[in-house]
Amino acid sequence: MNCDISKELLVSYFYDEMVDEEKTEFENHLAHCSTCQSELEMLGQTTGALKVCPDEEPHLDLHFIQERTGILSVFKPKLPTAVWARTAFGLTASVAVVLLLLALVNFEAGYSNGDFSMRVSFLPRPDTVAQQTENRFTEPVSRREFENWKMDTYRLIENVVTDVEFRQRNENQATLTRFARDVEAQRRQDLQFLGRGFETLQVSSENRFRETDAILNELILQARSTRNPRSKFSPNQ
Amino acid sequence: MKLTEFLVWRNRMTDAQLIDKFLNGHVSAFNTLVWRWEKSLYNFVLRYMGDREEAKDICQKSFIRAYKKLGHLQEPEKFSTWLYQIAVNICRDELKRRKRRTLFSLDAMQANENGVNSEIAALKSDGKSNPEAVAENRNAFELIRKALQEIPEEQRVVIIMKEYQGLKFTEIAEVLEISVNTTKSRMYYGLSALRKVFNKWEISEEMLNYEL
Ligand SMILES: [Zn+2]
Numbered sequence: 001m002n003c004d005i006s007k008e009l010l011v012s013y014f015y016d017e018m019v020d021e022e023k024t025e026f027e028n029h030l031a032h033c034s035t036c037q038s039e040l041e042m043l044g045q046t047t048g049a050l051k052v053c054p055d056e057e058p059h060l061d062l063h064f065i066q067e068r069t070g071i072l073s074v075f076k077p078k079l080p081t082a083v084w085a086r087t088a089f090g091l092t093a094s095v096a097v098v099l100l101l102l103a104l105v106n107f108e109a110g111y112s113n114g115d116f117s118m119r120v121s122f123l124p125r126p127d128t129v130a131q132q133t134e135n136r137f138t139e140p141v142s143r144r145e146f147e148n149w150k151m152d153t154y155r156l157i158e159n160v161v162t163d164v165e166f167r168q169r170n171e172n173q174a175t176l177t178r179f180a181r182d183v184e185a186q187r188r189q190d191l192q193f194l195g196r197g198f199e200t201l202q203v204s205s206e207n208r209f210r211e212t213d214a215i216l217n218e219l220i221l222q223a224r225s226t227r228n229p230r231s232k233f234s235p236n237q
Numbered sequence: 238m239k240l241t242e243f244l245v246w247r248n249r250m251t252d253a254q255l256i257d258k259f260l261n262g263h264v265s266a267f268n269t270l271v272w273r274w275e276k277s278l279y280n281f282v283l284r285y286m287g288d289r290e291e292a293k294d295i296c297q298k299s300f301i302r303a304y305k306k307l308g309h310l311q312e313p314e315k316f317s318t319w320l321y322q323i324a325v326n327i328c329r330d331e332l333k334r335r336k337r338r339t340l341f342s343l344d345a346m347q348a349n350e351n352g353v354n355s356e357i358a359a360l361k362s363d364g365k366s367n368p369e370a371v372a373e374n375r376n377a378f379e380l381i382r383k384a385l386q387e388i389p390e391e392q393r394v395v396i397i398m399k400e401y402q403g404l405k406f407t408e409i410a411e412v413l414e415i416s417v418n419t420t421k422s423r424m425y426y427g428l429s430a431l432r433k434v435f436n437k438w439e440i441s442e443e444m445l446n447y448e449l
Binding site for chain 1: 239240241264265267268271275276278279280283284289292293296297300301304377378381382396399400401405406418421422424425426428429431432435440
């Protein structure tokens with residue numbers, strides 16, 4: 001039997017990408033066309049074999065960061081970016097060297113309670129010796145591990161940011177308190193100074209008053225003694 | 238907002254919304270696009286090129302090129318189509334380069350042939366003697382990957398997009414900038430060619446299915 005069905009139609013039917021009328025028409029033909037039946041069988045077998053090839057996890061290690069990097073970018077994974085692409089080889093090599101060195105010296109960085117801790121040593125920390133026998137830098141990192149690591153990094157950044165904000169707020173408050181205390185102290189000092197000034201003034205004026213008083217008394221006495229003998233106690237009486 | 242909440246929220250955004258964010262200076266929106274598309278793009282390129290390292294390299298190049306040219310993308314809602322186009326172009330350049338390199342290298346062709354033969358031998362015996370290999374299902378899909386490399390590139394790319402990316406013929410035609418009818422005929426002839434490769438290597442469907 002001669003078959004005039006095109007390969008395109010056959011494929012459309014196989015993948016069910018046909019409009020309804022086309023489909024009915026083709027199915028009528030298919031019912032008594034052995035060529036098309038065997039063709040469809042061939043398509044089914046071949047595509048069936050393709051199904052044994054499952055998806056794999058990509059490990060692209062691709063992370064884009066702002067070109068004008070801020071201090072926070074330091075905490076982001078050191079991975080290729082658009083900027084890096086231009087000088088990809090050199091940079092990749094140098095990063096690899098840095099990572100290798102860091103791996104060699106057991107670099108550890110942490111952040112807690114507002115303090116960065118960094119630890120560089122040629123010896124592994126005693127309590128981690130057991131875990132470090134299998135070198136994690138040479139092991140392939142799973143997608144999940146990478147995601148976890150990425151989340152850890154973000155969490156670290158988040159902690160740093162919130163902590164810095166918190167510390168900033170506290171610091172402002174502390175500065176204000178300190179300023180207020182300073183002003184208060186200054187005021188008290190001024191008052192003391194003024195107070196002491198008044199005291200001195202008081203004492204000195206009092207002294208001066210006493211002196212003046214004494215002088216006046218003396219003068220009065222003098223004046224009395226020179227006048228009275230003549231008027232009251234005259235020798236002629 | 239907690240960072241995790243932020244990431245979830247961002248993941249719900251459409252490609253076009255993310256692109257809009259990115260073009261407004263939020264580089265991290267592009268990372269969401271990478272996370273969203275890297276797996277399908279990587280597997281597409283891996284089947285197209287047949288080599289993991291090369292696939293990884295091409296995916297990185299594709300995303301970097303997309304990153305640089307995103308501002309020129311006319312229809313942001315068609316980001317994935319555009320991304321596939323970029324990847325296909327890079328793959329084709331790479332294939333040309335590869336062809337030039339191996340054109341006169343009979344040794345390389347011979348080595349490839351031997352590799353395939355040992356793979357087939359392993360596949361034939363593994364079913365019975367090596368349960369570990371069966372569990373890993375490794376030989377079977379290495380073989381499929383090699384078989385895909387045996388058919389013409391323009392047919393292979395259609396088969397991969399159809400069978401693994403699940404694209405409609407109209408979508409494939411759009412990515413490859415060819416007519417829908419051409420897409421369908423390449424699909425047909427590609428599958429026929431693949432069938433012939435399987436026959437030549439004496440791979441039966443049962444043999445592959447045994448591994449599943
Ligand atoms: Zn027919």
